[in-house]
Amino acid sequence: MSENLLSLLNDSQKDAAQHIDGSLLILAGAGSGKTKTITTRLAYLISIGIDPSSILTLTFTNKAAAEMRERAFSLIDPAMINTPPLLCTFHKFGLLFLKFHMSELDRKNNFIIIDTDDKKRILKSIEKDITTSLLVSEISKYKNTLITPSEAKAGAELKLYQQIADVYEKYEAYLAKNNLVDFDDLILLPYLILKNNDKLAEEISQKYQYIMVDEYQDTNELQYKLLKKLCTSHNNLCVVGDDDQSIYGWRGATIKNILNFSKHFEDTKVVKLEENYRSTDTILDHANQLIEHNRDRLGKKLVGTRQKGDSIRIYESHDENEETRKIIDDIKKLLDSGISAKDVAILFRVNALSRSLEEGFNRAGLNYKLVGGMKFYERAEIKDLIAYFRVLTNSHDNFSLKRIVNKPKRGIGKTTIEKLDAKSAELQKPIFEIIQSFDAEELSAVVGKKNSRTLKVFEASIMDLKEQLKESKMKFLDLFEEAFDYRASYDTVPDGFDRQGNIDEFYGYIRDFFIQNPHLDLKDFLNEIALESENDGLYNEAVSMMSIHASKGLEFKHLFIIGFEEGFFPITGDGSDIEEERRLGYVAITRAMDNLTLSFAHSRFYKGKRASLTKSRFLSESGLIKGCLTIEKHSSFKKGDLVQHKIFGMGRVQKANKAGKDYKLTINFGGQRRDILSSFVEKI
Ligand code: ATP
Numbered sequence: 001m002s003e004n005l006l007s008l009l010n011d012s013q014k015d016a017a018q019h020i021d022g023s024l025l026i027l028a029g030a031g032s033g034k035t036k037t038i039t040t041r042l043a044y045l046i047s048i049g050i051d052p053s054s055i056l057t058l059t060f061t062n063k064a065a066a067e068m069r070e071r072a073f074s075l076i077d078p079a080m081i082n083t084p085p086l087l088c089t090f091h092k093f094g095l096l097f098l099k100f101h102m103s104e105l106d107r108k109n110n111f112i113i114i115d116t117d118d119k120k121r122i123l124k125s126i127e128k129d130i131t132t133s134l135l136v137s138e139i140s141k142y143k144n145t146l147i148t149p150s151e152a153k154a155g156a157e158l159k160l161y162q163q164i165a166d167v168y169e170k171y172e173a174y175l176a177k178n179n180l181v182d183f184d185d186l187i188l189l190p191y192l193i194l195k196n197n198d199k200l201a202e203e204i205s206q207k208y209q210y211i212m213v214d215e216y217q218d219t220n221e222l223q224y225k226l227l228k229k230l231c232t233s234h235n236n237l238c239v240v241g242d243d244d245q246s247i248y249g250w251r252g253a254t255i256k257n258i259l260n261f262s263k264h265f266e267d268t269k270v271v272k273l274e275e276n277y278r279s280t281d282t283i284l285d286h287a288n289q290l291i292e293h294n295r296d297r298l299g300k301k302l303v304g305t306r307q308k309g310d311s312i313r314i315y316e317s318h319d320e321n322e323e324t325r326k327i328i329d330d331i332k333k334l335l336d337s338g339i340s341a342k343d344v345a346i347l348f349r350v351n352a353l354s355r356s357l358e359e360g361f362n363r364a365g366l367n368y369k370l371v372g373g374m375k376f377y378e379r380a381e382i383k384d385l386i387a388y389f390r391v392l393t394n395s396h397d398n399f400s401l402k403r404i405v406n407k408p409k410r411g412i413g414k415t416t417i418e419k420l421d422a423k424s425a426e427l428q429k430p431i432f433e434i435i436q437s438f439d440a441e442e443l444s445a446v447v448g449k450k451n452s453r454t455l456k457v458f459e460a461s462i463m464d465l466k467e468q469l470k471e472s473k474m475k476f477l478d479l480f481e482e483a484f485d486y487r488a489s490y491d492t493v494p495d496g497f498d499r500q501g502n503i504d505e506f507y508g509y510i511r512d513f514f515i516q517n518p519h520l521d522l523k524d525f526l527n528e529i530a531l532e533s534e535n536d537g538l539y540n541e542a543v544s545m546m547s548i549h550a551s552k553g554l555e556f557k558h559l560f561i562i563g564f565e566e567g568f569f570p571i572t573g574d575g576s577d578i579e580e581e582r583r584l585g586y587v588a589i590t591r592a593m594d595n596l597t598l599s600f601a602h603s604r605f606y607k608g609k610r611a612s613l614t615k616s617r618f619l620s621e622s623g624l625i626k627g628c629l630t631i632e633k634h635s636s637f638k639k640g641d642l643v644q645h646k647i648f649g650m651g652r653v654q655k656a657n658k659a660g661k662d663y664k665l666t667i668n669f670g671g672q673r674r675d676i677l678s679s680f681v682e683k684i
């Protein structure tokens with residue numbers, strides 16, 4: 001049995017899989033079989049009699065954990081297992097641990113995990129004047145660097161940070177009082193418990209005698225410390241990682257964990273894997289060319305084992321609609337030819353780009369699943385806008401009203417909302433009607449004078465909008481954007497770029513909906529999108545769509561990556577990190593096994609307007625622009641060619657200049673001479 005299961009590995013992989021005691025670092029590039037090696041090692045350890053329940057394997061995403069479980073269990077003889085080995089995400093492990101040991105912190109184990117949305121709501125109820133997303137990210141940073149509220153207070157110099165530290169303290173007290181835990185707590189609390197209880201640390205490390213971690217390059221300081229505690233009584237930690245795939249720098253992940261691994265854990269055996277089994281040589285070659293532009297690398301060797309394969313396709317489109325059409329056409333052909341939807345995926349760097357795809361898939365009646373992310377309409381900022389529209393079509397919708405009454409912030413706190421809620425229950429009247437029908441004095445008696453004024457203003461603007469809506473849907477939308485400048489509230493928050501992108505996408509979409517369907521109204525629009533989001537998760541056989549972050553560790557036979565434009569990929573500007581962007585490019589390209597298509601558009605609807613875009617530097621850095629379809633197409637233009645332009649129609653090339661980056665053509669369109677870039681015309 002054990003011989004058999006190792007026979008699928010190469011020598012270095014075998015060496016690693018058979019390593020039993022002592023720390024082990026497997027350092028290797030994408031697709032070199034790191035995950036295969038540790039899943040095989042898991043099976044190997046069981047096959048030689050090690051108790052499965054003493055083996056713990058950790059990774060980052062649920063999808064990766066599910067895939068590893070499938071790979072490992074297919075190698076294990078079910079008869080060997082009484083209790084299956086624990087293979088899960090760090091967060092899941094933390095959750096299980098806390099279920100057993102929460103009492104160490106004098107807290108009950110019936111705690112509830114809160115999501116980011118709840119977290120924001122709580123923070124907002126504590127502090128209204130600081131942007132909630134800033135609070136979320138700063139508090140998360142404190143927790144991940146093990147800074148307690150009192151340390152944060154002592155260390156804060158700027159007034160803003162004193163305030164944040166203060167909120168942090170109150171937030172922690174609120175969580176403890178209500179027995180809530182946030183995502184960070186799922187790692188932090190287990191660590192704190194183990195740190196304060198040597199005996200328990202000893203016991204737990206006896207329970208899990210063999211620990212493995214996939215994607216170690218994405219662990220942060222806190223995760224390292226937790227692992228160290230789990231290894232209190234042994235040194236049997238095996239980690240695998242790739243410095244070129246470190247993509248969570250913004251969340252505090254540190255490549256130092258890999259660099260210092262041999263120092264952190266004594267007598268480490270290091271295994272390097274140097275062959276890539278996943279991708280065709282063509283794909284691998286371009287991925288390698290791209291990552292070579294990074295300076296900050298350990299430098300590893302990675303050679304292909306497969307054939308050259310098909311060339312990488314580059315799609316150039318005028319806008320996102322054309323891009324979506326091309327990709328959907330391709331995917332339809334793939335599916336028609338019998339390829340399983342499971343083998344097809346679309347990746348993007350910026351989440352907002354999924355909207356146009358989701359739309360296209362819905363229109364074409366193709367199943368898709370959005371992996372690791374929320375569906376477009378489930379994102380908080382979109383849910384807020386939908387709640388607004390619900391109130392506008394039905395002001396009796398209390399749930400939606402409560403969601404938006406303080407969005408963007410207008411000083412209506414939780415207590416006020418509770419008071420309104422209570423009044424609504426008492427009088428059996430919707431909140432909006434109360435605000436409307438009570439006069440200023442009556443309303444003040446319920447919520448105080450200041451809030452009463454605010455609510456009256458809010459009510460008036462909703463009524464104005466309702467009037468406007470009756471007259472013109474487009475004007476209504478303009479007025480709506482102006483009246484509640486909701487996107488501005490994301491101006492200064494860390495993930496604001498993405499969120500504003502989503503908001504703009506949504507506005508663009510609804511305008512488009514009314515242009516296409518002038519006879520339909522806002523209610524029809526809401527019904528339409530409610531149906532769309534209901535389909536979530538129904539399909540097993542579906543094309544996957546996901547962010548590059550969510551695609552870590554996965555592989556697909558047919559892969560599309562969209563949005564190869566400067567500003568979208570790489571994201572540029574303040575706070576962006578070009579080397580991390582490039583690592584994301586490397587991760588993305590190396591997900592492809594057989595066929596890869598990269599796509600860029602000349603314009604996208606974004607940030608409230610149609611933006612002109614230039615293609616990503618990553619296309620040339622990976623050696624794709626030379627010899628790609630685009631250039632080949634351009635280079636074939638010569639004097640006398642007949643060409644077609646989208647707007648100017650048919651024309652004849654008079655001059656073809658290879659000037660600058662693109663090809664400049666002088667074309668005669670029915671007597672009118674124009675200089676046009678070659679990518680904008682097609683040869684007839
Ligand atoms: P990533 O860095 O993207 O997580 P990885 O190093 O974990 O990649 P795996 O996912 O384990 O790589 O393997 C990539 C592909 O190569 C898988 O399809 C796997 O089955 C295959 N593979 C790995 N090792 C071998 C081998 N020795 N012989 C044949 N195929 C292999």
Ligand code: MG
Pocket residue numbers: 034035036214553
């Ligand atoms: Mg892997």
